Amino acid sequence: MPEVPWIIKYRPKRVAEVVDQDEAKNEFIAWLNKWLVGKPDKKAALLHGPPGCGKTSLVEAAAREYKLELIEMNASDFRRKEDINRIAKVAATKASLFSRGKIILLDEVDGISATADKGALDAILDLINVTRHPIVLTANDPWDPKLKTLRENCKLIGFKRLPKKTVISVLRMICQREGLICEYAALDYIAERAEGDLRSAINDLQAVAATTKKITLDAVKAVVYSRYREYNPFEMLRKLFTSKYIWQAKSILSSSNLDYDMMMQWIAENLPNQYSDPEELWRAYEALARADQYMGRIIKTQSWDLLAYAMDMAAAVAVAQKKPTYKFVKYNFPQKIMLLAKTKEVREVRDALAKIIASHLHISSATAKSEVIPYLKVIFESNPKYAARIALGLNLTESMIKYLAGNRFKEVLNYLKKYRGTGGSTHRRSK
Amino acid sequence: MSVEAELLWAEKYRPKTLDEMVNQEEIVSRLKQFVKTKNMPHCLFAGPPGTGKTTAAHCLARDLYGPEYHRWFLELNASDARGIEVIRTTVKEFARSIVPGPVPFKIIVLDEADNMTADAQQALRRLMEMYTSTCRFILIANYPSKIIEPIQSRTAFFRFTPLKPEDIIARLKWIAEQENVKYDEEAIKTIYEVSEGDLRRAINILQAASALGGRVTVEAVYKVIGRAHPKEIREMIRLALSGKFMEARNKLREVMINYGLSGLDVVKQIHREIFSSDMKLPEDLRVLIADYAGEVQFRLVEGADDEIQLSAFLARLALLGKKFRV
Structure with a gap:
């Protein structure tokens, strides 16, 4: 039952639906039109602006409106030489089969590492040289020195940060379409903390809507905390798993208000929600298990200087995916904690029982639990009369008998009463 | 009719004196020597579980001090x-009080000593000195190699060997006779x-x-085993191997x-299960799982949270299951 992320469901279908950014829209459409009728002065456009202001949405809407095939590549794909070559070949030669033309979109080029993926930037430049189709790059920060050459070969189109009222109006439209009841204050709160990032605002709204159909200020505050404050667990996870770099993931963990143990529990609980691919899941767990080992050493030796390594490995769960993909994930409160709370009484009874057995048999409680209690359960569940004699001998409490005998508990108890009534002799330990 | 309260037979038929011990003859005769001279060194008893x-x-x-x-x-x-601090205070209190007795020392038994960290063992060594x-210390361990060298060199070493099949069978038959329990020969085997x-x-x-x-028939024995070993x-292994990670983790919990x-x-039981003939697995997969089980067992000792380590194990099983298409 995975829900479609609203940022996909409500992405603009036409250029006119892209909110605000009139200047950028005009520039982009003019550049695109030049491509369609002949030769543009620059073969590539670099759309730049803060996150979630509509860069990718504009390209997608334009492609749809002009019936162009959109070929998308993500920052991490640039590392793979064969992918670049494949795209380059498409870009340079063949006409599109299904539509008039193509747009090649390279998202988030500022995510390319200048050192690790040096070849990637050169490959993009080659691509721009040979292309017969429009190439669009996007970046948050076009003034990054590593993008200098790229910048010189592209038409720069700037996007503004979206004003709060624009963000609110989009949120309200979505609420209407989703049949949600919403308070203005709630939307205002979401928009305020989104700081012009419409994508994160829509994500926040969907996260709140996953818990309630009434979008009140309180409901919002329970799910999303202000960016200036510490992250709450749900927000921590969402930010953690959308981090592209380890340093981002680490800074998110360090601004969480959870203690380290709880933080590990929250991450562990939600890894399988985040990763469905077995290899990704295993990589994430492997990283978390390493973090847990460091935590263990820290606890045993009190060497808190190891904490940095534990956090590195915990942050590494964010980069376990093979390809960065965005999907909306509903995160859970750690079920283990809930289960422990729910079973507290039973576990206490079991631990007390294990202690009694341990002292009788001179073994540890752990051995009593794994080696003796299972057999004792067999006896109590199948032979109430005999079980009652053992209960007498070991001086077991009613709750222990209940734990051992399950639904034959009453039978054991009845025999026990009878025995106690006849003054059955009890074994006394020699101690 | 008066009803006799019952105990676990493992306690009821536990030998009370060295004479009653039916095996580990060499060890018993060395211990009897201590009783005779009314003196003994610190000791290290090592060997598998359930060997006495x-x-x-x-x-x-009991032989030294009486009932x-x-x-x-x-x-x-x-x-x-928990921790050497508890041991230190308990031992201190116990050692301090003077109770006139038949021999001029008391005995402190530290069971499962191989579960102590190296640091705790160092502290224990100072305590022994x-x-x-x-006081005389008797340290008990499954794996003597996990006991630090300085302690090993200060103790008399006793290696308990696995009991011989005939000894165990004879003991079981003897107990069955004491209890008036009828049994099939095959069942005891x-x-x-x-x-x-x-x-x-x-x-x-x-007893179960x-x-x-x-x-007591072969059938009854298997019935007990089946019920006692859930x-x-x-199921958890099967679920993980077939890629149902969430369900597998629920089983783990x-x-x-x-x-x-x-x-x-859990790790030990997984290890046992993957080699059982009921699990139809390719041989090379068994080996890969066993290898990883060993790694996980090691990590459990070091780690802080068992569930995280075991979930990682399940994630590994899911990945291996996919690769081997089991």
């Missing part, structure tokens, strides 16, 4: 007594086989099988939280 290590310590004490030996005898389990005039040389486990199985009512572990199994118990 703890029993031997109790028998020795009231508990006045001069302190028993601690390193797995239960500090109280050497008034089966108990021996499934108990892997662990007499305590063998006696537990016998006889409690089913009637004769299927959850096997079930066995750890509801049955109270430790992470170590």
Whole structure:
């Protein structure tokens, strides 16, 4: 039952639906039109602006409106030489089969590492040289020195940060379409903390809507905390798993208000929600298990200087995916904690029982639990009369008998009463 | 009709004196020597579970001090007594009080000593030296190699060997006769086989099988084993291998939280399961899983949270399952 992320469901279908950014829209459409009728002065456009202001949405809407095939590549794909070559070949030669033309979109080029993926930037430049189709790059920060050459070969189109009222109006439209009841204050709160990032605002709204159909200020505050404050667990996870770099993931963990143990529990609980691919899941767990080992050493030796390594490995769960993909994930409160709370009484009874057995048999409680209690359960569940004699001998409490005998508990108890009534002799330990 | 209260047979038929111990002859004769001279060194008893290590310590004490030996005898389990601090205070208090007795020293037994960290063992070593005039330590361990060298060199070493099949079988038959329990010859043999040389486990199985009512048959034995060893572990492995990670993790929580199994118990049971003939697995996959089980067991000792380590194991199983298409 995975829900479609609203940022996909409500992405603009036409250029006119892209909110605000009139200047950028005009520039982009003019550049695109030049491509369609002949030769543009620059073969590539670099759309730049803060996150979630509509860069990718504009390209997608334009492609749809002009019936162009959109070929998308993500920052991490640039590392793979064969992918670049494949795209380059498409870009340079063949006409599109299904539509008039193509747009090649390279998202988030500022995510390319200048050192690790040096070849990637050169490959993009080659691509721009040979292309017969429009190439669009996007970046948050076009003034990054590593993008200098790229910048010189592209038409720069700037996007503004979206004003709060624009963000609110989009949120309200979505609420209407989703049949949600919403308070203005709630939307205002979401928009305020989104700081012009419409994508994160829509994500926040969907996260709140996953818990309630009434979008009140309180409901919002329970799910999303202000960016200036510490992250709450749900927000921590969402930010953690959308981090592209380890340093981002680490800074998110360090601004969480959870203690380290709880933080590990929250991450562990939600890894399988985040990763469905077995290899990704295993990589994430492997990283978390390493973090847990460091935590263990820290606890045993009190060497808190190891904490940095534990956090590195915990942050590494964010980069376990093979390809960065965005999907909306509903995160859970750690079920283990809930289960422990729910079973507290039973576990206490079991631990007390294990202690009694341990002292009788001179073994540890752990051995009593794994080696003796299972057999004792067999006896109590199948032979109430005999079980009652053992209960007498070991001086077991009613709750222990209940734990051992399950639904034959009453039978054991009845025999026990009878025995106690006849003054059955009890074994006394020699101690 | 007066009703006799019953105990676990593992306690009821535990030998009380060295003379009653039916095996480990060489060890018993060395211990009897201590009784004769009324003196003994610090000792290290090592060997597999259920081979009589703890029993031997109790028998020795009883032979030295008589039936009231508990006045001069302190028993601690390193797995239960949390941290060396608890051990230190308990030992200190026990050693300080002077109780005139038949021999001029008291005995402190530290069971599962191989579960102590190296640091805790160092502290224990100092403790042994500090109280050497008034106390003798008996350390008990499954794996003597996990006991630090300085302690090994200060103790007399006793290696408990796995019990011989005929010894276990004879003991089970003897107990059955004391209890007036009818049994099939084959059933006793089966108990021996499934108990892997662990007499305590063998006696537990016998008692549970006889409690089913009637004769102890091979069938009864398997019924006990089947019920005492929950299927959850096997199901958990199957679920993980078929890629149902969430369900597998729920099973894991079930066995750890509801049955109270430790992470170590779970790994050991997984290890046992993957080599069982009921699990139809390619041989090379068995080996890969076993190898990873060993790694996880090591990590459990170091880690802080058993569930995280075991979930990583399940994630690994899911990945291997996909690769091997099981």
